[in-house]
Amino acid sequence: MKSILFTGGGSAGHVTVNLALIPKFIEDGWKVDYIGSVDGIERRLIEPLEGVTYHPIATGKLRRYFDWRNAKDPFKVVKGVMQAYRLIRRLKPNVVFSKGGFVSVPVVLGARMNKTPILIHESDLTPGLANRIAMPFATGICTTFPETSQYIKAGSTEVRHVGAVIREEIRQGDAQRGRAFCDLNASKPVLLIMGGSLGARAINSAVRAALPELTRRFYIVHLCGKGGIDPSIENSSYRQYEYVQEQLPDVLAMTDIVITRAGSNSIYEFLSLQLPMLLIPLSKRQSRGDQLLNAASFKEAGYAQVLEEEQLSAETLVAEVTKLYDERHTYRYTMRRHAQQDALSSVYGWIGGIAKP
Structure with missing residues (x-):
């Protein structure tokens, strides 16, 4: 049985695409796990889903402004990386799909340490801070807006404009x-x-x-x-x-x-x-x-x-x-007149293509 690990959270927008994809993987017989924060909205949205196992880890918010919590949050991120690394080593997913948000950074780093393929999805026209940190470690990057590729320093990472992943x-x-x-x-x-x-x-x-x-x-x-x-x-x-x-x-x-x-x-x-x-x-x-x-x-x-x-x-x-x-x-x-792309099928196919055998 193939296994996929999803991550993403902090806001509903960082969960919606995962909610659209998860039923397709369950339907096709994949084992589905999800790493999210202890008390974020992603836990409330994902944990009740049948066929998905939710794993909470420590998270630290990535702030662009001065805040006293910035001093202790890096320690939470380090703790989250180690928790994610151990979870991924135990779960052995064939692939990790990250939707972004601050909880995704430790998961992407943990996946990279385990040499697990990673696909990142960016919904906004310009990448958010968490995705900008995570993108250098990704196998591939999906974009919703065609303009987004000009804001990504991808290096050898493949970037594809797939369009919007819409819940069926x-x-x-x-x-x-x-x-x-x-x-x-x-x-x-x-x-x-x-x-x-x-x-x-x-x-x-x-x-x-x-x-x-x-x-x-x-x-x-x-x-x-x-x-x-x-x-x-x-x-x-x-x-x-x-x-x-x-x-x-x-x-x-x-x-x-x-x-x-x-x-x-x-x-x-x-x-x-x-x-x-x-x-x-x-x-x-x-x-x-x-x-x-x-x-x-x-x-x-x-x-x-x-x-x-x-x-x-x-x-x-x-x-x-x-x-x-x-x-x-x-x-x-x-x-x-807007040309509707079947982004859900495109992303599903790409995930299957990069998953480890």
Whole structure:
């Protein structure tokens, strides 16, 4: 039996691609293990999966700013490398697939020490810090955006633009089931707001300030993140949830337009569903600027409108949402012309090709 080891975490975006790939390997009879952090989101998403064994290791966050924890986190990374090395030596996977995030660095180093083939996936237009550290040790690197290769110093490592790996279940939603779940009829279009796995305070605040105006025209389904629900709001056209998992494909199937951050996994899934988007990317004050680049790429391609967080208010939000909905058919036409790549099959085939016999 062939064996594969997945890693990646720290955010839902560093797990989504793994969630798309894992069922295919289980279906084809591979033994599947996953190395992640002790208490990260990846553990909550992966550990309940049948057919996957989760192994937690010590992790240290890779920060670009001054923080007193920077002094002790290198020791956590070293501990994580040794834990990963011993796990990989015991598990003997044929291949390691890394999605990135700070937990992946010790795993990639441990795999290299065990001479195990490593395939890394980069979702964003420019590689994140963890992947930049790990890439020199990789057998191959997959990219989602075609522009990404110019930011990678690959050396002898092969780099392939495979496109976006989309979860198959995301396309299997049913609008009627979505309306039943949210208790909504079909009398108004649906505006979906997704601020990421932890929500987004600025987006949540602007949406709620704009509710009286927005709900005149739309039903609003608001995924506001852990602890983000406001129980004081009473509006018959407004539904709020911390997050939605099993019912998400159905909610997406009934959605007409979406407000979201600009994480690459999410926006490519919306592109595959031809959902017009208003992107509110994380600013450089909050991130390394990758979402700004993702958003600019989608805007230039004609897939989305962009509203920077510095300009976000109830008034600008209403104006941009109105414009997006009025021009939705143009966006959908442009999205239909997007050449869909079967990235999942491409990555699956590449993994099988580099796996040790």
